[in-house]
Amino acid sequence: MIAMNFKRVAAIMLRQFYLYRGSPVRVVPLFAWVTVDIVLWGFITKYLNGIASPGFNFIPALLGAVLLWDFFIRVMQGVTMAFFEDVWSRNFLNIFATPLSISEYIAGLVLSAIATSSVGLVVMLVLASLVFGLSFLVYGALLIPFLLALFLFGIALGIFACGMVLRFGPASEWLIWPIPAVLSPFAAVFYPLSTLPGWMRVISRALPASYVFEGMRTIVAGGALSGTTLAASNLLALAYILLASWFFTRIYYQAVRTGLIARYSAESVS
Amino acid sequence: MSPVLSVEDLRKLYGEAVAVDGISFEVGRNEIVGLLGPNGAGKTTTINMVLAVLEPSGGKIFIEGIDIAEYRARALEYTNFAAVYAPLPGNLTVYQNLRFFGMMYAVKQLRDRIEALLEQFDLQRFRDVKCGVLSSGEQTRVGLAKALINDPQLLLLDEPTASLDSATARDIRARIRENTARGTAGVLWTSHNMYEVEEVCDRVLFLSRGKILLEGDPKTLPGQHGKETLEELFVTVAREPLTLERV
Numbered sequence: 001m002i003a004m005n006f007k008r009v010a011a012i013m014l015r016q017f018y019l020y021r022g023s024p025v026r027v028v029p030l031f032a033w034v035t036v037d038i039v040l041w042g043f044i045t046k047y048l049n050g051i052a053s054p055g056f057n058f059i060p061a062l063l064g065a066v067l068l069w070d071f072f073i074r075v076m077q078g079v080t081m082a083f084f085e086d087v088w089s090r091n092f093l094n095i096f097a098t099p100l101s102i103s104e105y106i107a108g109l110v111l112s113a114i115a116t117s118s119v120g121l122v123v124m125l126v127l128a129s130l131v132f133g134l135s136f137l138v139y140g141a142l143l144i145p146f147l148l149a150l151f152l153f154g155i156a157l158g159i160f161a162c163g164m165v166l167r168f169g170p171a172s173e174w175l176i177w178p179i180p181a182v183l184s185p186f187a188a189v190f191y192p193l194s195t196l197p198g199w200m201r202v203i204s205r206a207l208p209a210s211y212v213f214e215g216m217r218t219i220v221a222g223g224a225l226s227g228t229t230l231a232a233s234n235l236l237a238l239a240y241i242l243l244a245s246w247f248f249t250r251i252y253y254q255a256v257r258t259g260l261i262a263r264y265s266a267e268s269v270s
Numbered sequence: 271m272s273p274v275l276s277v278e279d280l281r282k283l284y285g286e287a288v289a290v291d292g293i294s295f296e297v298g299r300n301e302i303v304g305l306l307g308p309n310g311a312g313k314t315t316t317i318n319m320v321l322a323v324l325e326p327s328g329g330k331i332f333i334e335g336i337d338i339a340e341y342r343a344r345a346l347e348y349t350n351f352a353a354v355y356a357p358l359p360g361n362l363t364v365y366q367n368l369r370f371f372g373m374m375y376a377v378k379q380l381r382d383r384i385e386a387l388l389e390q391f392d393l394q395r396f397r398d399v400k401c402g403v404l405s406s407g408e409q410t411r412v413g414l415a416k417a418l419i420n421d422p423q424l425l426l427l428d429e430p431t432a433s434l435d436s437a438t439a440r441d442i443r444a445r446i447r448e449n450t451a452r453g454t455a456g457v458l459w460t461s462h463n464m465y466e467v468e469e470v471c472d473r474v475l476f477l478s479r480g481k482i483l484l485e486g487d488p489k490t491l492p493g494q495h496g497k498e499t500l501e502e503l504f505v506t507v508a509r510e511p512l513t514l515e516r517v
Contacts, residue, residue, distance in 0.1 A: 005343075011373035018366045022400075094416075097321040097351060098374040099343040183511075190501035257325045259284070262318045 004107060008100050012108020013115070016082050020116075024116045024190060030116055031123040034070045040126050041066040042132035060138040060220045062190065065213055067124045067134070071191045072150040073180045074120040078113025079158025080165075080176055087170050092261050102249050110155055110161070117154070117188075121147075138217055146212045152237035153208045157183075159244035165250040188213050208237040272335055273298050274348075274424045274456035275320065280329035282315050282480075289315045291480035292329065297424065297456035302447070304467045304488060306458045306478035308508035313460045314353075316477070317426050320458070321351055335423050347375065351461075352417035353428035357409055359403020364393055364412050367401055368419060376421035387415040390445065406433040414442060419448065423456045425450075431466060443470050464500040474500075476507045483507055 020026050027074065044059040095105070111180070128134040136143055154206055161176040187199060187209035193201055204210040211233035215225045254262045273296035274417060282290040282386050289339070290312040297303045305313050318324035322342050330337045336345040358367045365384065374382040388394045391411040401412055410433055415426060427446070431439035447470060450457050452511055467474060468488045476484040484491060488500055497503040 007373050007376045011370050011509075014373065015362070015370050018370075022361070039403055085359075089355075089361060091359050093321075093323060093353075093356045093373065094358065094371070096323050097346065097349075098371065099346040099376075099493055101343055190461055224402075255327075256323060258317070258415075259315075259324050261323045262314075 004101070004104050005099070008098075008104045009107045009111065009266075011107065012082070015114040016085070016115070019085060025047050030119040032076075034074065034120045034124045035127060036130070037066055037070050038063070038127045042128065046132065057220070059132060059134050061217060063128055063132055063134050063221070064139070064216060065189050067128055067152055068146060068212065068216070069180075069184065069187070070124060071117065072145065072154045075151050075154025076112055076118040076158040076161065076180065078116040079109045079155060080161045081116070082109045082112040083158075083162040084173065085167065087165060087173070096256075096261055100250055103245075106159060106245055109158070113155065113158060117151075127169075130232050139216065142215070142219060142225060145234060146216060149208045149212050149230070149233045152234060152241060154239060155242035156244045159241065159248050161246065163248035166248070166255060167251045173258065176243065177234050180231065183209070192217060206236075208233040208240070216267065271299050271454075272324075272426065273440040274301075274334060274454075275458065276330075276332040276459055277316075277320070278330040278333075279482075280316065280331065282319060282324065283310075283328045288480050290319070290326075293477070294329075294481050294482070295475055297494050299454045299456055300450055301472045302450055302459055302470055303455040304471035304474035305477060306462075306464075306467060306474055306504060306507075308504075312480040313387040313477055314355075314428060314443075315393060315480075317351070317353075317428055317458070317460065320424075320426060321349065321501075322346060326370055347420070348423040349426065350375070350417045350420055350422040351426035351428070352410075352413040352430050353431045354410070354430075354432045355428070356413075358401050358416055358428070361400060362401050363398050364388070364396045364404075364415075365398060365464070368416060371416045372419045377420050383419060383421075387418060390418075401466075407435060407438055410434055411438075411442070421453070421455075423455045425455060427457060427459045430459070430463055431461070431463065439466065464504055468500050474476060476503070478507050 019108060033232060041063050045062045048058040048062070086095060129136065139146065157179060164175060165172050186203045187207050188196065188204055193204055194212055196204060211229055215230060218225050275297040279292050280290055280294070281292050294314065295303070305316065307313055307321050312481070315324065319326045320333070322338050333345040334348045336338070337383040344420060362370065368384045368387065369380065372383060378417070379384055388397060391414060393411060393415060395406060396412070401409060404412065410430065417427070431442055443466060448459065449455070459471060473487050474486065474488045474491065475482050475492060486493070486494065492498060492500050492503045497502055497506065
């Protein structure tokens with residue numbers, strides 16, 4: 001087990017704080033897109049409630065799903081944005097020539113993501129409950145493991161995405177932004193898993209997010225949710241964090257071996 | 271006294287190409303060692319390996335007696351660097367950058383250290399200015415302040431005065447000399463300015479095609495090889511290294 005120096009972890013967070021404090025352009029996206037999503041889906045669900053047969057409430061089923069999915073995206077982007085700051089400012093040589101370890105760096109990115117994604121989550125919770133009447137009592141205490149599973153999965157995907165950009169260079173950033181959109185059909189955010197064809201369901205089962213949305217719909221429909229399934233989704237997300245950290249570390253050592261860290265702007269050393 | 275930096279049979283291969291070919295050298299305490307050579311000789315590759323951002327293909331590096339391959343973080347606590355090709359993030363102010371890197375090196379009494387460096391490098395008026403809007407000379411001074419933030423035992427300077435005017439460059443050289451003479455630190459310095467090297471370095475290593483070709487006192491070395499000046503010797507190393515290999 002590698003001992004972590006929390007001063008160095010705090011330094012990664014402090015750098016992010018300085019950047020957000022000095023730039024409203026960075027602050028606005030923390031809540032702007034989630035606000036747009038909640039407003040848009042809030043009205044869609046209101047409309048659907050008006051035209052659908054009475055008895056089914058779309059607000060917890062659809063608006064709740066949008067809220068949880070946006071939270072997952074914010075967490076993932078919280079990690080990648082903190083990493084991209086080093087890409088954009090060509091800072092790899094400076095930071096990796098310090099005693100900073102990879103585990104300290106990843107911990108700093110994750111803590112930065114917690115801070116930035118919390119802003120979006122609070123805005124969404126307030127807006128969805130005050131403006132559109134989304135009641136979290138519907139989910140009960142299960143909201144916590146739901147959020148935890150999505151948070152862990154978002155962290156895992158964020159670390160994996162950082163590894164990808166480290167491996168393929170700054171231009172590969174465009175590969176990262178669409179990842180949530182690519183995953184969303186498999187995560188079954190808006191429809192039951194049974195809607196998907198067999199081969200898609202196989203992929204869905206490998207995604208912790210699919211268990212969360214399936215579970216959420218079960219509760220909204222008045223069914224009972226298996227605690228084991230929820231625990232399994234959290235464990236699966238934790239396993240992905242370990243796997244993503246291993247992937248990032250491996251990519252980092254490869255970059256040190258080939259000299260890519262020192263010449264990162266060149267995108268490749270060949 | 272044990273050396274600050276000890277490099278043993280260091281190699282770096284990129285496929286078939288040899289960038290550094292089994293070099294060995296030391297940097298002693300209170301010593302400034304010049305690493306000289308034409309472009310592509312292996313100077314920056316060597317510095318990158320000492321900074322642990324490039325893995326050697328062979329050989330050992332010890333900083334303060336600590337094997338960098340085994341105890342990277344511990345060894346790097348004693349090290350710092352400044353290079354023209356590694357500017358500090360332009361979207362942070364001078365103070366923010368110094369604080370960030372000070373925390374990276376877990377510097378104690380960081381506020382006092384930052385204030386002392388701001389004064390030493392005449393940066394007080396730029397304290398809250400973003401590094402990206404500073405002139406290249408001012409950025410170089412911030413880079414040097416960052417390089418001294420942890421009072422490193424081993425300071426690596428890759429062409430530190432390349433973008434400075436003559437007066438500022440002379441001032442910076444004097445400060446680094448003074449800093450090196452005061453404590454127990456050593457400096458590895460690369461430069462293409464032979465006048466500067468002669469003024470600053472206690473010893474020079476001439477690198478060509480990844481090998482150390484010559485080593486000695488920059489004031490006496492040209493004469494030993496039948497050259498008038500260090501500049502003339504440098505040109506010979508760059509153009510006709512084989513003639514010197516036989517000396």
